[in-house]
Amino acid sequence: MGxxxxxxxxxxxxxxxxxxxxxxxxxxxSTFKGMQAAADSIAKRKPDVLVVISPHAPxxxxxxxxxxxxxxxxxxxxxxxxxxECREENDLELGKKIIQxxxxxxxxxxxxxPEYLRExxxxxxxxxxxxxxxxxxxxxxxNCPIVPISISFLPLEEIYLFGIAVREAIEESSRNAAVVAxxxxxxxxxxxxxxxxxxAGKVFDEKIVQSILKADPMIxxxxxxxxVERAGQCGLRxxxxxxxxxxxxxxxxxxxxxxxxxxxxxxxxxxLPEGENKxxxxxxxxxxxxxxxxxxxxxxxxxxxxKSLKSYLLExxxxxxxxxxxxxxxxxxxxxxxxxxxxxxxxxxxxxxxTRKNAAEEIIMNxxxxxxxxxxxxxxxxxxxxxxxxTVDILKEPQPVRxxxxxxxxxxxxxVKKGMRRGLLLPDIEGVNTVQEQLRIAKEKAGISxxxxxxxxxxxxxxxx
Numbered sequence: 226m227g228x229x230x231x232x233x234x235x236x237x238x239x240x241x242x243x244x245x246x247x248x249x250x251x252x253x254x255s256t257f258k259g260m261q262a263a264a265d266s267i268a269k270r271k272p273d274v275l276v277v278i279s280p281h282a283p284x285x286x287x288x289x290x291x292x293x294x295x296x297x298x299x300x301x302x303x304x305x306x307x308x309x310e311c312r313e314e315n316d317l318e319l320g321k322k323i324i325q326x327x328x329x330x331x332x333x334x335x336x337x338x339p340e341y342l343r344e345x346x347x348x349x350x351x352x353x354x355x356x357x358x359x360x361x362x363x364x365x366x367x368n369c370p371i372v373p374i375s376i377s378f379l380p381l382e383e384i385y386l387f388g389i390a391v392r393e394a395i396e397e398s399s400r401n402a403a404v405v406a407x408x409x410x411x412x413x414x415x416x417x418x419x420x421x422x423x424x425a426g427k428v429f430d431e432k433i434v435q436s437i438l439k440a441d442p443m444i445x446x447x448x449x450x451x452x453v454e455r456a457g458q459c460g461l462r463x464x465x466x467x468x469x470x471x472x473x474x475x476x477x478x479x480x481x482x483x484x485x486x487x488x489x490x491x492x493x494x495x496x497l498p499e500g501e502n503k504x505x506x507x508x509x510x511x512x513x514x515x516x517x518x519x520x521x522x523x524x525x526x527x528x529x530x531x532k533s534l535k536s537y538l539l540e541x542x543x544x545x546x547x548x549x550x551x552x553x554x555x556x557x558x559x560x561x562x563x564x565x566x567x568x569x570x571x572x573x574x575x576x577x578x579x580t581r582k583n584a585a586e587e588i589i590m591n592x593x594x595x596x597x598x599x600x601x602x603x604x605x606x607x608x609x610x611x612x613x614x615x616t617v618d619i620l621k622e623p624q625p626v627r628x629x630x631x632x633x634x635x636x637x638x639x640x641v642k643k644g645m646r647r648g649l650l651l652p653d654i655e656g657v658n659t660v661q662e663q664l665r666i667a668k669e670k671a672g673i674s675x676x677x678x679x680x681x682x683x684x685x686x687x688x689x690x
Contacts, residue, residue: 227395229498231270231403232467232476233263234437234460236491237281237357238409244306252486259481259493260361266495268367273400274316275362275371276323276391278466279354279407280459282375283341287567288333289387290375291320292350294341297373299351311351311359316370319398323372326390326397332383333567337375354407354459362405376462378568381446382511384462388469389508406467408460410490418488420457429456430490433464434483437494440476442468442507460492467496473506474498524689525551526617529585530562530592534615537593538607546585553687554585559620561651561686562591564605566612572599577620577640577649577684584619617689618651623682634663637683646671652686 240246241257250257267275283290294315301309320336327334341350351359355373374391376384395402410433411426412418429452436444445465453461481493523531529547536544561575574594581587592615596605605613623640626632632639638652641664648671650663657663665675673679 227273227398227400227402229392229395229404229470230272230401231267232406232471232496232498233267233403234406234408234464234467234492234494234496235260235263235358235361236409236460236493237279237354237407238487238489238491239301239304239306239353239357240487242301242304242306242309242357242360244309245301245304253484253491255482255484256491256493260358261365262481263493263495264361264365264367267362267403267405268365270403271367271401272369272403274319274369274402275359275405276319276374276395276402277355277358277371277405277407278374278376278463279352280376280463281352281354282373283337283350284375284377285335286378287569288335289327289377289379289384290335290337291324291327292373292375293317293320293336293338294350295339297351297371298349299356300349301353301356304353309356309360311356311363313351313359314370316372316400319394319400319402320372322394322398323374323391326394327387330386330390332387332390333377333379334387358405358407374466376466380567381462381465384465385442385469385472385511386508388466389472391466392470392472404467404470406460406463408458408463410456410458410460410492411485412457412459412489413455414485414490415488420488422488423455423457425452425455426457426490429453429458430483430485430492433460433492434480436464437478437480437492437496440478440496443510446511458490471496471498472508473501473503475500475502475505523615524617526554526588526619526689527615529554529588530615530617533589533592534596534605534613535610538596538605538610543593544589546583546589550583550585553619554588555583557582558584558587560584560587560591561618561620562588562595563616563618564595565614565616566609571609571613572596572602572605574599575618575620575649577623588617618686619689621685621687623684626681626683629660632660632663632681632683634658634660636685638686639663639667640682640684641667641671641673641679642682643671643673643677643679646673648673653688
C-alpha cells in the first residue's frame, strides 16, 4: 500500500534558474533559497514518484488531463537556456489509476497520450510549470518517475475532489508519492510589472499564505471569481488540488518564502501530511456550502429562475408568479436567462421586449426555454440541475442609435434590424471588446451581411447572479 508522504507549493519563474536568469536570480534570492530548501526536503523523503500539477500543461476547460506519454521531454530553450533539457520517465500505471479513481467520482478526465505529440507536431510536452520545480528537485539528488497533471476550469469543488482521487490512487498503488503543486501567485503586484497593478493582487497573495499557514483550504473557496480574476494568478487551482489530496489528514505547513520582486508573487511552501483526522474532511462541507449558496446566496431573479427550472424539469409543472416578488419584477420588461455548466454556455433564451404581464413571469418562462428550447444544445436533464450556474438580465427600454460613438460593448447591448431580420447581443460579453466586434456578431445572428446597413438600437441591462 502506497502513501502520500509530502506536498509542496512551488513557483515556476524561469528567471530563478541560473542558466536563464544569470545575476537576476539574486533579485529573487528568497525564492531561490526556498526552492532549494523545499527540494532538499522532498529528496530527503525519497518518494518513489512525483505527481506534478501544472497550470501550463495542456489545459482543457471542462476536464482534467493526466499525461500518459511514456517518455517525457522538455527544455527551457524558449527562455534562452538551450542547455537545460530533461528526459523523464512517466509512471503510467499510477496515472491510469488516477484516471480510474477520477472516473469513479464522475470527474471529467482525459488521457493525454502520444497522439497529442503527433497532433501538436512537438517532441516536448513538459512545460516550464513542471521544468522549474523539477530543476531544483533533481539538483537535490532525487531521480524518480513523475506523473504530470493539468488543471482545468471545472468548479473548484471538483478540482478538490480530483485531489482526493489522486491520493486514493496513490494509496492503492505500491508507491510512496510526493505531490508538487506548481503555481505563481498574483501577477499584478506592481504597475512596473508585465501585467500591471491591481490592489486585489496583494490581498489574494495574503489569503494564499494564510490558507497554507493555517492549513485551511476553506479560505481558498471564500474568494469570489471576480476577485480571483482581478488578482491574475496561476496557482490557485494547483493548490486546491494539493489540499484535496490531503483531505482528512492533519497537515504541518511550512512557508519558506514569499516575495514579489518582478510584480509577480512567489510562494514556496511545504504541506506535510501527519496522520488521518476525520474532522479535517472538508469535502462534504464544500459541496454543502455550494448547494446552500445556490439556495441562499443568489439574487431574487436567479432564485426565481432556479425554482422555475426545478419545478419544470423534475415535475413538469410551470410555477405561478409568487406573491412576494420585488417591485422591480412587477413591471413588464424583457429578460434573458443564461445557463452555464462548468463555465461553458449551456443555454440562453430571452425576450428583448416584454411578452408577459411582468418581468417575473418573463423570467419563469425564459428559464424553461433556455433549458429546453435553445437550438444550439440538447435539452437540460434533471441530473444537470445542480451543476448549472444561472444569470438573469432584465432589459431596459431600447433606444435608437444615431452614431456608433454612442455604443459601448461593456455598457450597452445592441439590437440590429433589417426588415424581418433581427439580432441581439447582450452587453459585457467575455471576448467582445470593441463596437465593431459587437456589431459583427449581432449582424451574424440576424443573418445580416457585415456590409449591409441596418437599424441599430442600444439598451442597458440589470444583471443578476
